[in-house]
Amino acid sequence: MKLKNWALLLAFGLILSVLAACGGGSSEKPSDNAGKGTEGTATEGENVLNFVNGDTIPSMDPSLATDEYGFQFLGTTMEGLYRLGENAQIQEGIAIDHTVSDDGLTWTFNLREDAKWSNGDPVTANDFVYAWQRAVNPDTGSEYGPYMMNGVIKNATAISTGEAPVEDLGVKADGDYTLVVELENPTAYFESLTTFGTFLPLNQKFVEEQGDKFATSSDTLLANGPFILKDWESTSNSWNLVKNDDYWDADTVQLDKMTYEVVKKPQTGVDLYEAGTVDRAPLSSDLVDQYATHEDYTVEPxxxxxxxxxxxxxxxxxxxxxxxxxxxxxxxxxxxxxxxxxxxxxxxxxxxxxxxxxxxxxxxxxxxxxxxxxxxxxxxxxxxxxxxxxxxxxxxxxxxxxxxxxxxxxxxxxxxxxxxxxxxxxxxxxxxxxxxxxxxxxxxxxxxxxxxxxxxxxxxxxxxxxxxxxxxxxxxxxxxxxxxxxxxxxxxxxxxxxxxxxxxxxxxxxxxxxxxxxxxxxxxxxxxxxxVAQLVSPKVQGVIVNPFGATYEYKWASVGSAE
Missing domain, CATH: 3.10.105.10 (Dipeptide-binding Protein; Domain 3)
Structure with missing residues (x-):
């Protein structure tokens, strides 16, 4: 994945790639809403965490995202067949289980029937078929679709080069809740691939209704994951994630909201942290010398x-x-x-x-x-x-x-x-x-x-x-x-x-x-x-750091005592 490369950029002060991986302007001065709720008012009594981000989000289109920021927020707001849990262990997502043929070429995923999009539509096997076909369709212009699927999903290479129709892709819906995937060759890492952003489902009717506006703002996005992206446009320097009450496993999600502010200067992030406005601040080298003995100092390999x-x-x-x-x-x-x-x-x-x-x-x-x-x-x-x-x-x-x-x-x-x-x-x-x-x-x-x-x-x-x-x-x-x-x-x-x-x-x-x-x-x-050297508040609990894909997993995160 391109880093901000993470292209990442996740440590906003560091050099990024990237993926194997875009952001407009940035704000070096915190906005008036930094650390506040959607309407600019404090969110006392809610489980809220406030973060800085190293740049704007380049794209929230799963077919077009190439960088860590895009995949981070896609992973937080959406869910594929599986997602990563503690120690990179595969956890249930839209799929509850799967079987693999003896030759390793056919994977059959059984999908849950209680997963919904944020507009109330059910998440079905057809959503995966459409999304994966869209990602390898040369008309889409996806970089990651061919990169992730060519040589893996049957016929993906021929489709991405215009030599075969998208309908030939080795992914089919057997009813609404069974997805059958055919591979070109046995692929040892295919299960972990299904956790990645390029393999997320898409609601075809919604995407086509939005046309060129799809994934350019909060109003032109749908979520099916733990959180919903709010107050965001493609050039936004701040945005919010709020709990998705319609998520199939919403009872597990403890956070009500996360706020984000684009900050490029490490000193600005530290100032916000010291003021109690944000709960995590990456440190540049000079700030490490200053804060290495701070009780909230951490190094994240x-x-x-x-x-x-x-x-x-x-x-x-x-x-x-x-x-x-x-x-x-x-x-x-x-x-x-x-x-x-x-x-x-x-x-x-x-x-x-x-x-x-x-x-x-x-x-x-x-x-x-x-x-x-x-x-x-x-x-x-x-x-x-x-x-x-x-x-x-x-x-x-x-x-x-x-x-x-x-x-x-x-x-x-x-x-x-x-x-x-x-x-x-x-x-x-x-x-x-x-x-x-x-x-x-x-x-x-x-x-x-x-x-x-x-x-x-x-x-x-x-x-x-x-x-x-x-x-x-x-x-x-x-x-x-x-x-x-x-x-x-x-x-x-x-x-x-x-x-x-x-x-x-x-x-x-x-x-x-x-x-x-x-x-x-x-x-x-x-x-x-x-x-990444950071200051991290003790109130930030249960955040998982992934070795691949989205850097952070917040599904199991919570707000603890800051004392």
């Missing part, structure tokens, strides 16, 4: 990875492997995590994060962390960087290279960009790096259009499998967007979803080898694995 994308198509220099190899070794990552971020983030020397995926039981390294098995694939090394750099310059026939570095316009993002620019220009003689900082939504657009040289990007996993990171770099992949292509890499990764689909040990061996190929090619320059 996450599985999002941040890295430099290097566009091989716009700038001739970046088409050179030695130039890319030099860049990936030319900046001090320890200084980034210890001084710039200063929030518990870890140095990244690969694309798979630590403590995310372990080797399967039938593997020789059974139970060992994937990152530990593959080790460090690219580290900070000035001597090696200079050697690669000089080779690259010689091959290019030049002694000077000019590159543009694209990043978000948040305060910490600007600091990160300035540091990387300085490090690269200082370490590599003849390199000039100019900075371009833009709002998150604009950065996503520039990324999608490959209109950049270097890009500070982030990716949060969409499901619990190495494929969620490694498929990003397939030739012409929807989230590649940097011109990288290696047939050997493609062969290794594609085999994990075809001939090796039922051999998990062999799949993981391919993943290990493919990651090595990626860094032999110097396709990207890893920077860090994200953690």
């Amino acid at each position: 996450q599985t999002a990875m941040y890295f430099l994308k290097m566009n091989e198509t716009r700038n001739e220099a970046l088409a050179n492997t030695n130039i890319r190899a030099a860049i990936s070794r030319a900046f001090d990552k320890e200084a980034i995590v210890n001084e710039i971020l200063n929030n518990g983030s870890l140095v990244a020397n690969g694309i798979l994060p630590s403590d995310f995926s372990r080797m399967p039981e039938d593997s020789p390294e059974a139970g060992t962390d994937f990152r530990e098995v593959n080790g460090d694939l690219v580290t900070y090394d000035v001597d090696a960087a200079l050697e690669y750099w000089n080779k690259g310059l010689e091959e290019l026939g030049t002694d000077a290279v000019e590159l543009e570095l694209l990043g978000d316009d948040g305060e910490s993002a600007k600091v990160m960009g300035e540091y990387l620019s300085n490090q690269l220009s200082t370490t590599l003689p003849g390199l000039t790096v100019t900075l371009k900082n833009v709002p998150f939504k604009q950065r996503l657009d520039l990324d999608s259009n490959m209109d950049y040289d270097l890009l500070i990007s982030g990716w949060g996993p969409d499901y619990l499998d190495p494929y969620t990171f490694l498929n990003l770099f397939l030739t012409d992949g929807d989230n590649n967007k940097m011109g990288y292509s290696n047939p050997k890499y493609d062969e290794l990764i594609n085999a994990t979803t075809t001939e090796l689909a039922t051999d998990n040990a062999a799949r993981y061996e391919n993943f290990l080898e493919a990651e090595k190929v990626l860094f032999e090619d110097a396709a990207i320059a890893p920077i860090y694995q994200k953690a």
Whole structure:
């Protein structure tokens, strides 16, 4: 998932991608309604939590969302077949159970009959059929539909490329409350996929009635999850989530409301926290030093990875492997995590994060962390960087290279960009790096259009499998967007979803080898694995932090004592 990449942005002061993942203006001055109810009046006596958000919500359309903010609020207001509970355990959603055929290709989901949309319509199997068909229909223009479904759902690839009608998608309704899904190949992670935002249902009649206005404001949205989005338009700098009393499991939901205010400056968020206006505030590195001994200080490890994308198509220099190899070794990552971020983030020397995926039981390294098995694939090394750099310059026939570095316009993002620019220009003689900082939504657009040289990007996993990171770099992949292509890499990764689909040990061996190929090619320059340092009020209880998908799960959250 693109991060704010989380593209996330969830820690509004950090650099974001993203997903494998848009926001308009922002407010650095709290609005008059910050921390208040929908009508701007205090909500005493209600179970209310008040939060800041790093930017506006780019999209609330499940077919079009690509970033963490969009998936966060989709996950809070909507529900798919399943949702994630504590420790990423799959919990009932609209599906109460399912069966899988012996060959692993046909999944039959039994749906509950008491789930409703917020307009009173029942949630049915047809809502999933329509939503999934819409996501892969090329007329929709979805990025994540093809990305998540191609090669997984039967005929998705042919449909997304215009070679087959949407009706051929391997998803059918057997009555109102039975959904039958046919897969292209056995897919080890398919159950976890069903928790992700792209697989949410949609009420076809409502969507078509709204037309181009669908999902552009609270009035053009429907909810079927724990909360309803209120007071929101696509450019809103504040909004509210209120409990959905028509949710099938409303008795479990304890929160009455959550309020959100767009705040980009960490100091502003801390000021709101100290004033008791908000209940959680991410900290920038300078604020960590100030608040590390605060009783509400917490460090939240996450599985999002941040890295430099290097566009091989716009700038001739970046088409050179030695130039890319030099860049990936030319900046001090320890200084980034210890001084710039200063929030518990870890140095990244690969694309798979630590403590995310372990080797399967039938593997020789059974139970060992994937990152530990593959080790460090690219580290900070000035001597090696200079050697690669000089080779690259010689091959290019030049002694000077000019590159543009694209990043978000948040305060910490600007600091990160300035540091990387300085490090690269200082370490590599003849390199000039100019900075371009833009709002998150604009950065996503520039990324999608490959209109950049270097890009500070982030990716949060969409499901619990190495494929969620490694498929990003397939030739012409929807989230590649940097011109990288290696047939050997493609062969290794594609085999994990075809001939090796039922051999998990062999799949993981391919993943290990493919990651090595990626860094032999110097396709990207890893920077860090994200953690978030925050002030969190003791009253924030029961919030689950997910390792993939929406960062936070609030279904089981509650308001405790702030004392």
